[in-house]
Amino acid sequence: MKTRILRRAIVAGVLATSGVIGITAATPAYAQFGGIVYDPTNYAQNVLTAARSLEQINNQIQQIQNQATSLINEARNLASLPFSSLQQLQQQVQRTQQLLGQAQRIAYDVQNVQQAFTDRYKGTALSGTNAQMVANANARWQDSVSAFEDALRVQAGVVGNIDGARTTMDGLVSSSQSATGALQAAQAGNQLLALQSQQLADLTALLAAQGRAQTLDAARKAAVEAESRERLRRFLERPTGYQPGNAQMFHD
Template sequence: MIRIPLRRMACAPIIALALAMPVAVSPMLASPAVAAWIVYDPSNYAQNVLTAARTLEQINNQITSLQNEAQMLINQARNLASLPYSALQQIQQNVQRTQQLLNQAQNIAFNVQNIDQAFQQKYGNVSLSATDQQLIADARTRWQNTVGGLQDAMRVQAGVVGNIDANRAQMSALVGQSQGATGALQATQAGNQLLALQSQQLSDLVALLSANGRSQALIEAERTTAAEQGRVQRERFLTPGSGYQPGNAQMFHGSN
């Protein structure tokens, strides 16, 4: 029979407990280590980076597109902006002033019926039966028409020359507006007003040529009619009359 000392028997439970503790504690210590372990996948990481880069590129493209659309809207607003300057009223006033000078033509106006009537009465053929007083009166009327035509032409010339300074100011202003235009509409409107100014200048030129042509036509008409009148008067002078007719003459009255 083997005897175990009491001291060793007292230590046996403690040793057994110490040996059993690692087995019982090991599951508790192993679980957190397994849960905290991170698995690194290079291919998955690369795919995620590529996806993020593509997403960022799409966002940048969208931002650029929005910026382009905003700039396009700004340009459209500029192109649709109206020109804040108009020379139309001044141009119309210049045209009206020249037209008034033409309407104030003396004696024979710029009217077809008036011209036809005046030439039928005062110009053209001279009647052989017209009296000397009538011939003188008609010649004076033609002279007055010629002088009036020359005066009208000079008045139109003065009006056209007076428009030059106003046209110069309007042209300078319109060119400045055209050069400083912020959009297509403003540039087009400035160009249209410049064309209107050019049309007004052309109308002044037409009025000037018309007035000068009228005065020259009256001079030629007077000259032609004067030649015809001279021919008629010469013919009347050279036409033989009835001659001398003898008659009874009484020299002394009341003599026996």
């Protein structure tokens, strides 16, 4: 407002000076006023120079304001998101890993699986003595039962993580909607992707536990079939063979 008033005053002065120049064109170029020399032309030029200087200053002020606005926007874009869900997501992943690490009997290890199948599910494990075959059959049953129990525990753990995932998602969505800059929005998006990765990890663990239980149960059934064939072979190869006879079910 002050700048506009000053501009108007300068312009009015220029116009007034121009009028004075036109009126006094017939008078001498220089006049004495109490000993002071007054040159209307020089005065008008000074007024115009001052107006141009003022315009330049205003332009510089506008540039500075634009730069300040740009710096403020850049600062907002570089501001870090105040909300972090990393620790909570890591804890949920660790809980699922602990459940997988507590697998009974046959663990999630290639060498452990290979050794267990060699000892109980194939080869000599199905053709030993009757006592060994009974012991191996009982061990295979325990493997299956333990695997199903492990799968249920992993399922319970994954279900327990759902509530934490919901809380984390609410916080991230709220932070994303209130983000003041590009960096905060990007960080919120990255954390949402991390949450999705954690849920995928839970799903992978759940499928692994269920697949382990189903595979062990299928392997147990296959071992039972092989063991049954071995028992039948032994029965048929007895020296005396099968001798039919009369059976009396009731006594008089």
